[in-house]
Amino acid sequence: LQRALLLEESPSGMLHKCGHRCFSRAAAAQMANKARLLPRLQLSLHNSACAYATPSERLFASSPHVLKPVLAMEQNGKKRLISDVGGSHNSKMMEPPSVSIPGVWPEVVAYQRKQMPPDELQFIEEIEQQPRAMMSGSIDEAHFLGWLCELIGAERVIEVGVFRGSTTLRLARSLPEGGKVVALDVSDQYVQTGKKYWEAASVTHKIDFRIGPALASMDAMIVAEESGKYDMCFIDADKLNYWEYFERSLKLVRKGGIIAVDNTLWHGRTLKPREEWDDDTAAIAALNEKLLTDPRVKICLLAIADGVTLCRVL
Numbered sequence: 001l002q003r004a005l006l007l008e009e010s011p012s013g014m015l016h017k018c019g020h021r022c023f024s025r026a027a028a029a030q031m032a033n034k035a036r037l038l039p040r041l042q043l044s045l046h047n048s049a050c051a052y053a054t055p056s057e058r059l060f061a062s063s064p065h066v067l068k069p070v071l072a073m074e075q076n077g078k079k080r081l082i083s084d085v086g087g088s089h090n091s092k093m094m095e096p097p098s099v100s101i102p103g104v105w106p107e108v109v110a111y112q113r114k115q116m117p118p119d120e121l122q123f124i125e126e127i128e129q130q131p132r133a134m135m136s137g138s139i140d141e142a143h144f145l146g147w148l149c150e151l152i153g154a155e156r157v158i159e160v161g162v163f164r165g166s167t168t169l170r171l172a173r174s175l176p177e178g179g180k181v182v183a184l185d186v187s188d189q190y191v192q193t194g195k196k197y198w199e200a201a202s203v204t205h206k207i208d209f210r211i212g213p214a215l216a217s218m219d220a221m222i223v224a225e226e227s228g229k230y231d232m233c234f235i236d237a238d239k240l241n242y243w244e245y246f247e248r249s250l251k252l253v254r255k256g257g258i259i260a261v262d263n264t265l266w267h268g269r270t271l272k273p274r275e276e277w278d279d280d281t282a283a284i285a286a287l288n289e290k291l292l293t294d295p296r297v298k299i300c301l302l303a304i305a306d307g308v309t310l311c312r313v314l
Contacts, residue, residue: 097303112140120169123197127164130193137167137236137262138305145234145260146174148310154231155179158221158252160214160245161237161262165194171234172203181207182221182230184214185237215241218248227251236262239280242287250296250313257313259297264288265307 099105113121116139127136149157149171155178157171162185171181185191188211198204210217214237233249235242242261249259263284269277270285277285288309291299297311 108140112143115143117173119197119201120166123164123166123169123193126193127166130164132190136164139166141262141305141308142167142170144302144304144308145232146170148258148260149174149232152231152256152258154257156230157181158218158230158233158249159183160218160233160235160249161185162194162209163190165191165198167234167236168194168207168209169197169201169203172198172206173201175206179206183207183209184217185209185211186213187211215244215248218245218252222248222251228254230254230257232258232260234260234262239263239266239283242283243290246287246311253313255313259311259313261287261291261309261311263306264301264309265303267306 099108116124124136124139127133145167148154155175157175157180159168159171159181162168162183165183168181168183172179175181188209191209195204195209198207228251230252231254233245233253235245235249237245246259246261253259264287266281266284269281270288272281274282291297291309291311294311295314297313299312300310302308302310
């Protein structure tokens with residue numbers, strides 16, 4: 001709905017992309033009107049100023065120290081000072097990120113695209129013309145993961161879930177000569193597009209693509225005494241097995257290495273009433289809760305793409 005406010009201001013006579021779908025100007029305007037009608041909680045601040053807890057801020061509901069009290073107030077209709085719930089009128093934790101401001105996100109995407117090699121741009125454009133394009137990795141996330149590989153000097157990386165292979169290409173390019181991405185996927189149905197670009201980029205020798213259930217592949221790696229020999233693992237596959245992938249990653253990734261878990265914001269679905277959760281949503285919610293108190297890792301949730309939680313292995 002936030003995007004609809006931006007779409008409403010765009011030129012008429014065109015189709016406008018909002019999330020995973022395209023809408024006409026009229027439909028975008030209707031969505032924008034609904035957005036404006038969403039109830040907001042007004043909080044008094046020192047009897048003079050006020051702030052609002054917007055729906056977008058609910059994405060931070062996993063923090064028990066900041067926004068859960070705000071959400072509780074919204075449910076029981078009470079008003080309290082923001083300072084009473086762990087913040088103040090000028091606290092950045094009480095404001096949505098700058099990318100939620102209309103017009104900012106398209107500029108971020110444009111800036112990211114300027115940093116991409118021409119063949120990767122072409123790869124993304126080809127993916128967007130194919131079925132299930134929204135399952136492909138986000139370009140800002142792929143760019144960040146590649147940058148992170150370079151930062152920590154990664155040489156061996158595991159990717160759980162490959163799909164078209166665009167993130168695989170970025171990871172492989174970020175590794176030194178002799179580096180390796182062990183790319184795990186249950187099928188090669190979608191990766192043929194990626195293989196074409198891997199070969200053109202001369203990184204095929206850096207990618208060990210393995211077909212089969214990723215849990216079995218990771219178990220085989222552990223049996224082969226590869227524990228602690230990887231620098232990073234990126235998890236972006238079936239959600240029901242996320243915790244099992246995480247547990248195996250803890251064995252395979254060295255101390256000080258990184259486990260990056262994708263989709264931890266899950267489009268805000270974990271904020272719905274529990275009775276509306278499907279199995280995937282329940283799995284993501286359970287993982288987020290466990291990571292908060294897991295003594296084996298130190299975590300950092302980044303609000304990019306659909307949310308990615310970085311876990312440094314201790």
